[in-house]
Amino acid sequence: MNIKGNTILITGGATGIGFALAAVFLQAGNQVIICGRREAKLKEATAKLPSIITKVCDVTKEKDRAELFHWVKENYPDLNVLINNAGVQKMVDLKKGRTDLLEGENEIETNLIAPVRLSAYFIPWFLQQKKETAIINVSSGLGFVPIAVMPVYCATKAALHSFTISLRYQLKDTSVKVFEIVPPAVETDLGKTSPDEESGYKGIPPSELAEAVIKAISKNQYEIAVGEAKGLVATVGPGFKETFENMNRW
Template sequence: MKTTGNTIFISGGSAGIGLAIAKKLSAAGNKIIINGRNQERLQGALDQLENTVSIQGDLSVKADRIKIAEELKNNHPAVNIIINNAGAAFMNDLSNSNNNAAEKAYEEINTNYISVIDFTALTLPLLLQQKEAAIVNVSSIAVFRSNKYLPTYSASKAALHSYTQGLRDTFADNENLNIYELYPPLVNTEFSAEIGGVNGIPPSEVANELFDALGKDQFEVPVGDTKKIHELVTPITDNVPH
């Protein structure tokens, strides 16, 4: 699809991967709408961007999802790309019965999975009005293999991955709506600091890969180390009946 002249909504766009994507797409001549929970952080991001506005709100909250979707419909009716990037992650020690593992998992599932399903449903009518539209779900290398540090985060992203595949199949016959999945590995952001993000790739690398994929209609977008796993797994899963 085209990589310029779009109107693009990015959740979690005030920092990290979301901000890097906003910078890349803004510089390419797109109108950007960034979303985040903290107005001060949103303003800091706006100071670094051109042709960008913000919508404050917490997409993990149903009322905020409805409010944001309505604002897009009423004030930004040309929006044609939704990037579901906002996420939650916790170190979750399943061996510790006092760890509140289920509460952490609930927040991850709600933010990383349930809210994406609901927000997508709320914005689909607007996207389907456009001549060319896309949904980009930001999953993770963790969809392919969990670990003891992020077991419930990995599960939430695996759920998002499965949903994204189903969403793509649902609209396979619609030539105007494309469904992308972006698979970052460990990325050096504040979000991943607790799990050694300093050793990760720069968020700009993720943004560059997504930009290139949009232009090539490459709906699966593995980045960095994820490419090695994706190359092994995809030939198998592509042959599974669906």
């Protein structure tokens, strides 16, 4: 895919991986729109990257998703890339029943339902665009091999990976390309309570991930595993591709 001249919407683009992607895409000559819930973080992003366009949006709220879609369509009709990046992560100890599940962020709403629903908004519009378009989902190496103390997070990422494979297959004869970014541990605010954080392991810098991603997109590498995530992705058995093709042959 051409990595220049696109108009790109990145959910959760004010911090971490989303912000690093915004920076490399701006640098490469694209228009970039980011969204997130915290206006202060969006303002910080604008201070660092003045040409960036921002929108406050909570992707877990249907009303916000609808408003975001219609706002983008009206104001940025050239938009041709959606990056579903917004994500949350927490430890969930199911021995405590529903306590961890109900406290704090809702991982299923943010990490799974939001990208599925946003994709459904944008795909019919992308199908009408005259140029190349793309949906890019940010999953995780933990979607391939889970860390059991974060059972819901890992399950949402496994589900997003599966959804991305089906979406790519559904759209294979169209102009809509479907990419998946599979990051390893990356040094961001995510998972401040994760085992990696407790052990002092910080992961790679977001900029390193973003550089690898933009290179892979330019080569039409649709499943982009970076660094240590490659080993996790490699645990998928050799028979997967053929079995998938057989099961979807009709």
